[in-house]
Amino acid sequence: MQNRIEYAARIQPTSRQLAVQDMEFYAFIHFTVNTFTDMEWGTGKEDPALFNPAELDADQWVEACVSAGMRGLILTCKHHDGFCLWPSKYTEHSVKSSPWRGGEGDVVREVAEACRRGGIKFGIYVSPWDRHEPTYGDSPRYNQFFLNQLRELLTGYGELFCVWFDGACGEGPNGKRQEYDWEAYYALIRELQPGAAISVCGPDIRWCGNEAGHCRESEWSVVPASLRENEAIQEKSQQTDDREFARRYSSSEEDLGSRSVILSERELVWYPAEVNTSIRPGWFYHASEDDKVRPLAELLHIYYGSVGGNATFLLNIPPDPRGLIHENDRQRLRELGEVLRATFKTNLAAHAHIAASETMPGSDAANMLDGDQNTYWCPEEGTEYAVIEVDLGSEQEFDHIVLAEHRYGQRVERYELEYREGGAWKPICRGTVIGRKRICKFPAIRSRYIRITILESRWCPNISAIEVYRGVD
Known part of the structure; x- marks a missing residue:
């Protein structure tokens, strides 16, 4: 038994895992045609003409993040509806077909550049599930399509700290469920962005297991290697646009790394947790939720449980149809940052x-x-x-x-x-x-x-x- 304990004690993180853990607190930005249709999940049939955020200001987004003490931003470059926030060469279902910026705009570029100006890191979310693309369900053809789009994002926007995947999956027009080639996706990321962590459905950072902001009392970074493979199984992710999903977690998975667990596992890995939740009930903006921004006390509770409990905290902030972070969200973020800065300003043990x-x-x-x-x-x-x-x-x-x-x-x-x-x-x-x-x-x-x-x-x-x-x- 002593050899097993020493083995667990000597498991170490990679440099990319350390880089994300050191960031502690960073933002998710959910923004696409759903912002204009008042939906959480799009169908893939939305008219690109709907996308027209006339006041879009990526610097305002970054300023809101910085005010809360965040150190990075992950943008939903493509959600399940397949609409691309960059002018992809591989589909017309993108910003190039919208009236925004006269069809010459690129949200991904504007946000990446704003992050650099604001001194925070930039990451991307790209959904493997694409409800618009006709090759989806023809697994080899769609995987090549997805790799082509992934290559555009990995090579066109500077250094990325993170590529964030979920495992949501559906059937294509042919009635067949798409089989994702995760290993090919990972290999391309390692080739083109070797410093980027591959998160959630990936080998570097794991999902905490819920979207409600629930934090484990004992969050281990050293866990069974089998957990890393499980994250890429689509059954672990959302299958419908179900608001109740965001409030569920399995108590049977509370213990992922105690002695009783590690002593029964052959292989252990460093696989730290990320707690992800939204500042509002939904992930995309809905005017009906303007008065439902999480209270400061609730955000602090999640911060202490995540950042203060050996995890990172990914907080979603959804821009509104203007292309701005709503005033209520900005105020709450400022309040959160002010409390955190004031609390941790003076270390009383610095000269102890x-x-x-x-x-x-x-x-x-x-x-x-x-x-x-x-x-x-x-x-x-x-x-x-x-x-x-x-x-x-x-x-x-x-x-x-x-x-x-x-x-x-x-x-x-x-x-x-x-x-x-x-x-x-x-x-x-x-x-x-x-x-x-x-x-x-x-x-x-x-x-x-x-x-x-x-x-x-x-x-x-x-x-x-x-x-x-x-x-x-």
Whole structure:
């Protein structure tokens, strides 16, 4: 058993996985003909003349993202209806057949360039399901068509941080269900955009399992390799335009990486989770939802559960028919960013003193306070229990503690936080995984001393950061 635990502890991410995990929080932009038909899923029969966002301003989209603290944007370049937001050479069902910009426009280009100007990364969503394309269902012909369109997107818009797929699938005009050539899609992405993560129906970033913003208490990045293949199975994805889907998740899949799971699996992989949900009930804009933008408290709850729970947070923001992010959505995004910036502005432990019960030679406890995610503290190999004490130097009031493991592994299985009052240690909270980041939020405490006990870990814990904050009221 010990060999299996050490094996799990030594599983590491790739550079492209690390790059996405370091982004933490980024945007989805759902925008197409559906925006003008008030639908969630198009039929593929929509007239391109419907698409005419007269005030489209990609810089405004990026500004809204930046105001919330997002570091990237993923654009739905083609949804299930098959309408392309770029002038594809392989179909007339695109912006080139619309009145927008006199048929000379390219939404993908405008958004990619706005992201570069705004200092955030750009990624693409492209739906393999195409309800317009007549070759869909003729699997070899459609796969070549899809690869041709994918090549256009991979070569025409600069560096991409992500290519985001879902597994939605249907029957073509011939009555046959399309079989996607995922391996060919992946190979083309690796060839043309080697730094891009292939997300959800792909080998780099996995779907959290729901679209409701539900976050697992224990989100493991090290999971069974079989999970990576399962994500490309279309039955795992939506099959109808069903609003209830966004509110469902399977409790039977809550545990993906505990000891009991990894000990029964032959192969493990690094496959971190992404929590994706929309700022509104729908993924595309609907005027009837202008007063249904998620409350700030709800968005904060999802942020703490995802970014603060070893996952990334992909929040959808749907532009309206003007081609603008609606005022209500922009206001909520600003509010979210203001709270996050104010909460995590001043690290009260930046100049603290720290000591650990066990320390590997050359791995100083002070590494946990140096602000460098590439340095860390660890005890001797095989030490799965350890105690860390932080002296803030004076009594401070705090209500957030942020913990982080070394970014090249995930080992902690259970921990406990305490503070000292008088001569006694009193509990703050207990938790399970830490991973890239664990944000512990609790009612405000006033104390000089904090104790972190690693109760269980794999092989030995590697802790990179301990930060302490006082949030805004």
